[in-house]
Amino acid sequence: MQRRSFLKNIAAAMAATAVVPHVSMAADAKPKGPNEFSLKEAVAAITGGKPLQTSPKIKLKAPEIAENGAVVPVKVDVDSAMTDAEHVQAIYVLATKNNNVRCAYVHLTPANGQATFGTRVKLGGTQDVLAIAKMSDGSFISASQNVKVTIGGCG
Amino acid sequence: MEVSRRDFMQIVAALGLGSAAAGCTSGAKKGPADITLADLYAFNPKGKVTLLHICDMHAHIKPLYWREPSTLLSAPNLVGTPGFLCGEAFAKHYGLEPSSLDAYFDTHMDFDALAKKFGKMGGIAHMKTLIDEVKKQRGAENVMLLDSGDTWQGTGVALKTNGEAIVDAQNYLGVDVMVGHWEFTYGKEQVKALIEKLDAKFISQNIVGDDPFADEFEELIFEPYTIQERAGAKIGIIGQSFPFTSTANPKEFTEGWSFGLRLDTLQEYVDELRNEHKVDCVVVLSHDGFSVDQEVARKVSGIDFILSGHTHDPSPKPIVINGTVIIIAGSHGKYVGRLDIDIQKGKVKDYEYKLIPVASNLIPADKAGEALVAKLYAPFDKEFNEVLGTTKGLLYKRDTFHSTFDQLINDAILDEMKCDISFTPGYRWGTTVLAGGEILMDNVYEMCGITYPNVYTFELVGSHIASLLEDIADNVFNENPLYQQGGDMSRIGGMTYDIKIAAKRGERITNILVAGKPLEHKKTYIVSSWGGNLQSAGKNLQTGKTRPVYDVVRDYIRRKKVVDVSNASNVKVVDFECGCPTQGKTSC
Numbered sequence: 001m002q003r004r005s006f007l008k009n010i011a012a013a014m015a016a017t018a019v020v021p022h023v024s025m026a027a028d029a030k031p032k033g034p035n036e037f038s039l040k041e042a043v044a045a046i047t048g049g050k051p052l053q054t055s056p057k058i059k060l061k062a063p064e065i066a067e068n069g070a071v072v073p074v075k076v077d078v079d080s081a082m083t084d085a086e087h088v089q090a091i092y093v094l095a096t097k098n099n100n101v102r103c104a105y106v107h108l109t110p111a112n113g114q115a116t117f118g119t120r121v122k123l124g125g126t127q128d129v130l131a132i133a134k135m136s137d138g139s140f141i142s143a144s145q146n147v148k149v150t151i152g153g154c155g
Numbered sequence: 156m157e158v159s160r161r162d163f164m165q166i167v168a169a170l171g172l173g174s175a176a177a178g179c180t181s182g183a184k185k186g187p188a189d190i191t192l193a194d195l196y197a198f199n200p201k202g203k204v205t206l207l208h209i210c211d212m213h214a215h216i217k218p219l220y221w222r223e224p225s226t227l228l229s230a231p232n233l234v235g236t237p238g239f240l241c242g243e244a245f246a247k248h249y250g251l252e253p254s255s256l257d258a259y260f261d262t263h264m265d266f267d268a269l270a271k272k273f274g275k276m277g278g279i280a281h282m283k284t285l286i287d288e289v290k291k292q293r294g295a296e297n298v299m300l301l302d303s304g305d306t307w308q309g310t311g312v313a314l315k316t317n318g319e320a321i322v323d324a325q326n327y328l329g330v331d332v333m334v335g336h337w338e339f340t341y342g343k344e345q346v347k348a349l350i351e352k353l354d355a356k357f358i359s360q361n362i363v364g365d366d367p368f369a370d371e372f373e374e375l376i377f378e379p380y381t382i383q384e385r386a387g388a389k390i391g392i393i394g395q396s397f398p399f400t401s402t403a404n405p406k407e408f409t410e411g412w413s414f415g416l417r418l419d420t421l422q423e424y425v426d427e428l429r430n431e432h433k434v435d436c437v438v439v440l441s442h443d444g445f446s447v448d449q450e451v452a453r454k455v456s457g458i459d460f461i462l463s464g465h466t467h468d469p470s471p472k473p474i475v476i477n478g479t480v481i482i483i484a485g486s487h488g489k490y491v492g493r494l495d496i497d498i499q500k501g502k503v504k505d506y507e508y509k510l511i512p513v514a515s516n517l518i519p520a521d522k523a524g525e526a527l528v529a530k531l532y533a534p535f536d537k538e539f540n541e542v543l544g545t546t547k548g549l550l551y552k553r554d555t556f557h558s559t560f561d562q563l564i565n566d567a568i569l570d571e572m573k574c575d576i577s578f579t580p581g582y583r584w585g586t587t588v589l590a591g592g593e594i595l596m597d598n599v600y601e602m603c604g605i606t607y608p609n610v611y612t613f614e615l616v617g618s619h620i621a622s623l624l625e626d627i628a629d630n631v632f633n634e635n636p637l638y639q640q641g642g643d644m645s646r647i648g649g650m651t652y653d654i655k656i657a658a659k660r661g662e663r664i665t666n667i668l669v670a671g672k673p674l675e676h677k678k679t680y681i682v683s684s685w686g687g688n689l690q691s692a693g694k695n696l697q698t699g700k701t702r703p704v705y706d707v708v709r710d711y712i713r714r715k716k717v718v719d720v721s722n723a724s725n726v727k728v729v730d731f732e733c734g735c736p737t738q739g740k741t742s743c
Binding site: 061063064065066067068073126146148150151 | 365398399401402406413414415416419623626627629630637638640660687688689691692
């Protein structure tokens with residue numbers, strides 16, 4: 001099994017929804033190679049230049065210290081009724097200091113029932129993980145957490 | 156025979172006549188060293204329930220000498236706070252009298268002289284007498300013995316029996332509930348086998364399966380909590396094993412198990428115990444570390460008591476944060492913490508706490524305990540009791556950067572492996588050998604008895620060594636306790652450096668010298684290390700040289716016969732002038 005398809009399966013298994021959201025991984029065909037997106041560019045491509053607002057409505061769950069930097073469990077929960085009038089349209093997970101900052105982009109509809117998405121991301125080093133949610137009113141809310149990737153050694 | 160007053164007091168104490176002696180000496184001025192068994196047992200009882208707490212025994216079923224640190228530095232916001240107190244700062248914070256039994260147990264000050272006066276510490280036979288005394292005072296059915304872990308590992312007898320001897324010791328002591336950390340270094344299967352043998356419950360809310368192909372994926376590996384009834388009260392105890400086991404120790408031992416603090420589920424279990432099970436008291440039995448548990452108390456609500464462990468702090472007084480009372484009972488079996496709880500109408504109304512030093516000269520040994528220890532050691536006595544050599548100065552383990560027993564181990568590795576630089580772990584367990592004392596093979600196992608003992612020799616380039624030191628420094632000195640791992644800096648041989656603890660991540664370490672010359676970033680160095688993960692970062696592993704560290708150290712001491720280890724640190728701290736500053740200070 002390819003790592004990428006494996007990750008997709010995990011993501012699907014962990015999204016606590018009856019309807020599997022459409023998952024597009026970072027390798028979308030774009031004029032620019034995914035590795036060439038800076039964090040600023042990647043965020044701008046998501047928001048179209050609109051401001052990001054930190055909000056208690058979006059919860060990012062990640063370990064303080066990664067057990068294994070190659071597979072760091074990350075879960076995003078957005079508090080939303082998921083109705084036609086008010087729902088989360090997409091969840092984005094970004095690793096702010098990876099060569100490829102874009103980890104997972106998930107598109108949702110009210111039929112998902114719940115705006116929850118969990119996956120594993122690979123972190124090249126200690127950095128902030130950034131989660132962004134696109135809301136149906138056109139706003140973008142975000143949460144971030146520092147995850148330490150260490151060789152360890154104390155005890 | 157001339158019997159001094161002090162000797163007389165000790166004899167009286169040993170005979171269990173403490174209270175009578177206290178009565179007849181009440182007119183005389185009591186010196187700090189004049190302590191009796193009755194003083195140790197003295198307690199202002201509260202309510203009906205008693206929790207006895209032990210942590211970080213590190214398999215020391217026999218009494219030992221254990222000197223507390225003379226350097227305990229951290230980020231400036233933490234220095235001088237409970238968890239980062241030592242020496243004079245510790246004595247001042249807790250109001251200890253110089254030269255008292257408490258000063259001997261809790262600090263490094265005047266250790267050699269006081270060791271001769273007060274003798275060895277801990278040992279299960281002495282702990283048992285103390286535990287039985289409390290059970291007699293309170294009624295055995297009202298007392299619970301809780302163990303915060305790091306119990307199965309740390310001595311030769313533990314290593315050679317894969318932890319089994321220590322489970323026998325726990326069953327003898329009557330441990331009721333435990334959590335773990337070094338326990339896991341025996342591997343998952345042995346952990347499960349030992350739990351079968353253990354009379355106590357092993358609980359942990361923060362260990363979850365993370366192998367997607369295993370049945371236990373996303374499932375708890377152990378019961379998250381247990382509810383125990385004592386004196387008519389329901390006490391909920393939630394287990395919190397060491398959150399960073401899989402980074403601090405080799406992953407292979409716990410493959411498929413995920414650790415972490417998991418404060419969200421901790422909060423859920425606290426709420427579940429209170430709302431669904433209607434417990435009268437919520438206890439977290441923890442191996443998070445003293446400073447991390449202070450953060451836990453800030454972030455999780457509804458915990459009455461946290462019984463902490465991991466960082467080996469002997470805290471004579473509890474600390475209270477957000478209504479949560481946190482206690483921690485030192486290490487190596489030196490103490491038993493006694494916590495009396497007054498529970499009324501489903502709530503904790505009052506409590507009383509005392510950290511009781513297990514002074515083996517004052518608390519008589521339980522005969523059955525001595526017999527058990529002798530039986531457990533018998534198969535190994537010949538090997539363990541070999542006198543490898545003697546030491547001129549005190550050999551101790553602890554301190555933030557450097558201690559003499561670590562230096563001896565580094566000297567041995569440099570000598571045998573012919574490497575440029577050696578790294579050894581900053582664990583906080585080990586032993587102390589008094590100046591002029593014999594070094595036994597047993598002492599070597601007490602310093603390095605682990606299930607992954609190999610000394611690896613490999614190549615690292617200079618720039619990599621510098622970044623590894625920064626990485627380790629950030630695990631020790633991060634200003635946020637949640638990003639620390641509760642150990643001390645790795646110890647080094649063949650190299651020196653300067654450190655500015657308060658500097659930013661990646662900018663703390665300067666002036667790295669190897670054999671007196673500046674570290675060259677592009678140069679390849681031969682590095683030896685054990686007990687960590689550095690070999691995975693290196694190249695060209697010299698497999699032919701790989702050998703267990705306890706054999707390397709044994710052979711070196713045998714060759715030297717007399718060791719004379721310098722107590723001069725190979726690390727210069729730029730922003731602190733002494734090892735034990737008080738809060739807000741950089742000097743003493």
